Amino acid sequence: xxxxxxxxxxxxxxxxxxxxxxxxxxxxxxxxxxxxxxxxxxxxxxxxxxxxxxxxxxxxxxxxxxxxxxxxxxxxxxxxxxxxxxxxxxxxxxxxxxxxxxxxxxxxxxxxxxxxxxxxxxxxxxxxxxxxxxxxxxxxxxxxxxxxxxxxxxxxxxxxxxxxxxxxxxxxxxxxxx
Amino acid sequence: xxxxxxxxxxxxxxxxxxxxxxxxxxxxxxxxxxxxxxxxxxxxxxxxxxxxxxxxxxxxxxxxxxxxxxxxxxxxxxxxxxxxxxxxxxxxxxxxxxxxxxxxxxxxxxxxxxxxxxxxxxxxxxxxxxxxxxxxxxxxxxxxxxxxxxxxxxxxxxxxxxxxxxxxxxxxxxxxxxxxxxxxxxxxxxxxxxxxxxxxxxxxxxxxxxxxxxxxxxxxxxxxxxxxxxxxxxxxxxxxxxxxxxxxxxxxxxxxxxxxxxxxxxxxxxxxxxxxxxxxxxxxxxxxxxxxxxxxxxxxxxxxxxxxxxxxxxxx
Numbered sequence: 001x002x003x004x005x006x007x008x009x010x011x012x013x014x015x016x017x018x019x020x021x022x023x024x025x026x027x028x029x030x031x032x033x034x035x036x037x038x039x040x041x042x043x044x045x046x047x048x049x050x051x052x053x054x055x056x057x058x059x060x061x062x063x064x065x066x067x068x069x070x071x072x073x074x075x076x077x078x079x080x081x082x083x084x085x086x087x088x089x090x091x092x093x094x095x096x097x098x099x100x101x102x103x104x105x106x107x108x109x110x111x112x113x114x115x116x117x118x119x120x121x122x123x124x125x126x127x128x129x130x131x132x133x134x135x136x137x138x139x140x141x142x143x144x145x146x147x148x149x150x151x152x153x154x155x156x157x158x159x160x161x162x163x164x165x166x167x168x169x170x171x172x173x174x175x176x177x178x
Numbered sequence: 179x180x181x182x183x184x185x186x187x188x189x190x191x192x193x194x195x196x197x198x199x200x201x202x203x204x205x206x207x208x209x210x211x212x213x214x215x216x217x218x219x220x221x222x223x224x225x226x227x228x229x230x231x232x233x234x235x236x237x238x239x240x241x242x243x244x245x246x247x248x249x250x251x252x253x254x255x256x257x258x259x260x261x262x263x264x265x266x267x268x269x270x271x272x273x274x275x276x277x278x279x280x281x282x283x284x285x286x287x288x289x290x291x292x293x294x295x296x297x298x299x300x301x302x303x304x305x306x307x308x309x310x311x312x313x314x315x316x317x318x319x320x321x322x323x324x325x326x327x328x329x330x331x332x333x334x335x336x337x338x339x340x341x342x343x344x345x346x347x348x349x350x351x352x353x354x355x356x357x358x359x360x361x362x363x364x365x366x367x368x369x370x371x372x373x374x375x376x377x378x379x380x381x382x383x384x385x386x387x388x389x390x391x392x393x394x395x396x397x398x399x400x401x402x403x404x405x406x407x408x409x410x411x412x413x414x415x416x417x418x419x420x421x422x423x424x425x426x427x428x429x430x431x432x433x434x435x436x437x438x439x440x441x442x443x444x445x446x447x448x449x450x451x452x453x454x455x456x457x458x459x460x461x462x463x464x465x466x467x468x469x470x471x472x473x474x475x476x477x478x479x480x481x482x483x484x485x486x487x488x489x490x491x492x493x494x
Contacts, residue, residue, distance in 0.1 A: 010485040067488050090488030121486065135484035138425040139455040143484060149425045152455065153418075 001029065001058040001159075002082075004039070004073060005050040006065030011134065012050060013143065020141030022052060024148075028155045028162065031056035043072040058159060064088040064134075064145075067096060071103070080104040084112035086167055088145055091118055091130035095178060097170045105172065114167035116147040179203050179329055179375050181383065182224075183432050183460075183467040187216050191463075194436035196244030197408075199385060200224060201375050206233035206328045209252065210373055210385050211245040213434070218248035222255050225263070232262070235327045238269035238307055239370040239387030244435070246303040250310045257314040265316040268327055269304050270371065272297045272344045274320065275337065282345035296348040300366075321371040333384070334372035335393045343369035367407060368393060374400070379470040383430065391416035402428040402469065405459060409433045409444025414451075429459035430467065 003025050005012055012018055018036060026033045032055040039051045049065065059082045063070050067089045074080050074087075085104065091097045101113045118130035134143035140152070150166035157165065184198040196213020200221065207225065212218055225231055234256060239245050249267075256265050272279065273294055280293050288296075298305050311318050319325065325332045335343075346365040370387030372394065377383060381401035386394060388407040397403060397420050405414040409431035418424040429451075435441040444461055451458060460467045 011487075065487070088487070090486060092488030116487075129486075129488060131486045131488050133484040133486050135426075138457055139452070144425075145487075146423050149423065153424070 001054045001056055002061040002079070003033075003052050003054065004061060004063045004065065005036075006069050007038075007048060007050055008066065011064065011066075011143070017142035018050065024140055024142070024144075024152065025052065025054055028151055029054040029056045029058075029159055030155075041072055041076055043075050045072065047072060049073065056159060058083075060084040060086065062086040062088065064148075066090075067092050071096075071100060074100055074104050077107065080107045080111060082108075082111070084114065084163075086114045086116075086163055088116045088132065088148060088167075090132045091115060094130075095174075098172070098174060098178065101170045101172055113170040114163060115170055116145045116167055117150070118168075119146075179208075179377050181375070181377060181467070181469040183430070183462045183469075184217050184220055184434070185462040185464075185466045186434055186436075187220075192437040194244055194438060194441055195434040196247060197239075197387070197432045197434065198248065199432060201328075201330060201373075202228070202231065203329065204228075204230050206235065207231050208235045208237060208328050208330055208373070208375070210237045211239050211387065212236070212248035212252050213244040213246065214248045215251045216248070218251040218255065221248075221252055232264060233328060234263045234265045235330075236265070236267045236311075237321065237327055237332075237371055237373055238267065238304060239385075239389075240270075241301045241303045241366055242388065243303060245370075245387060246307060249307050253307070253310050253314055253316065256316075265311070265314075266319055266327075267307065267311040267316055268319045268321040268325070268332070268371065269308065270301075270340050270344075270369070271308070271318070271320045272301055272304075272340075275341045275344065278337075278341045279345045279348070282341060283349050285349065293348065297344060300347045301344075327373065330373050330375040332371060333374045334386075334395060335369045335389070339393050340369040370406070377402075377469055381428070381469070383469065391420065394420075397427075398422050400427070402430055404430045404432065405444075405447065408435050408442055409447040409459065409461065410442055411446040411450055414447050425456060428457070430469065431459045431461040431463070433461055433463040 022033055034053045036050045036052045038048045040048050061079045063073055070087045070089050097115050104111045116132040121129050121131045123129050132145045134145055136143045147166045151162050154162035154165050179201045182200045186195055197211040198217035199210040201208040256263050308318050321332050323336050343365045367388035368390035370389040373385040375383050383402040384400045385404045386406045391413050407413050431444045433444040435443040
């Protein structure tokens with residue numbers, strides 16, 4: 001499985017936190033994890049991200065980054081042709097999670113998308129947002145989202161089951177309330 | 179309010195001192211349990227060094243000796259202070275609910291009077307405390323859900339829950355445990371009086387004695403939760419399970435259980451919290467606990483700041 005991290009200072013923070021995140025990945029996958037390396041995505045904006053691989057035989061990608069970076073990354077064939085993507089990020093703009101799924105389904109009709117659990121927040125323009133906050137609580141050693149903490153707590157159930165319980169699956173069906 | 183949770187004395191970690199948690203401001207003191215005469219002496223010393231305190235509220239969470247053994251000594255001391263303190267004692271008063279409990283048992287054999295005798299025998303420590311308080315002329319108050327105790331509030335158990343407990347305690351036909359799975363508690367523990375208090379740093383704490391997790395409600399509304407029964411692992415796990423984000427909560431443990439083989443305590447919990455990356459609980463096993471920790475605090479504690487993953491560079 002691929003694990004991708006935005007390199008923005010507020011997400012990656014420092015080397016200690018990046019290494020703590022790698023230890024976390026080892027714990028939740030129970031597999032060997034490669035060292036972090038850089039990948040570059042040639043989208044509308046050429047941008048680098050940190051990436052490591054867990055040797056667990058699972059064909060999916062876990063992305064912790066701002067939502068625009070998740071869009072950028074999911075344009076990559078290597079990512080959207082996998083079995084699933086876990087977007088550890090904010091929905092922020094209404095329906096952006098559905099749009100991301102549709103974007104990936106245009107390449108891979110059976111891809112699954114999971115989003116981090118969202119909270120309702122108000123931004124500086126007084127607009128309601130569905131958001132995910134990374135916070136340095138507990139003894140993880142790096143900033144985690146609520147879903148990441150739940151993933152850790154559920155790790156004994158196996159990685160896929162833990163992901164299903166800790167993140168929200170995005171349905172392609174659009175309901176009236178969406 | 180500030181919290182001071184008492185610990186062991188003179189380096190003696192073998193003796194079971196039980197619980198004694200003080201909540202106080204400049205004029206009042208709430209004593210939540212007093213499980214040993216040493217704790218009673220410590221409360222006396224505390225009152226002597228805080229002469230502006232005139233109201234003393236004593237909450238007896240439940241009948242077990244490690245929560246009650248120092249209460250009568252403390253009441254005696256308060257009595258000989260010659261009306262310097264206004265004293266109120268809060269506990270469950272099971273006899274007032276004898277008819278409800280009789281209905282719950284419904285074994286066709288018990289009379290009202292025989293049930294009263296059974297309740298008095300079963301809840302003997304509470305009986306002694308209430309009799310002692312009344313003999314000294316102190317107010318005795320039923321610890322009912324919603325009752326104010328100084329600046330604190332009793333938030334559980336409900337009448338239905340504690341009469342269930344009383345019925346189960348005196349009914350020999352039923353199991354003596356309440357709760358599910360590993361988080362079972364004996365009936366005596368299960369209905370411990372729960373106390374909610376807002377501290378000087380604006381954090382709200384829940385004290386719950388040895389209560390069964392199934393009797394604790396609205397857990398996400400607190401900032402600090404006492405992990406019940408001196409930090410018993412299974413109870414704590416049930417609470418973690420119940421919380422939306424257990425890592426975002428602070429925890430407090432009153433573990434003065436000593437070194438007896440069957441004393442219980444928080445050792446397994448401490449290891450579990452370490453393995454699961456929880457921040458460690460504030461634990462009296464390591465000494466007296468103060469909350470707020472610096473002893474001051476009129477300023478609200480700020481929540482840990484985080485980064486929202488949509489706020490930066492959003493465009494697509």
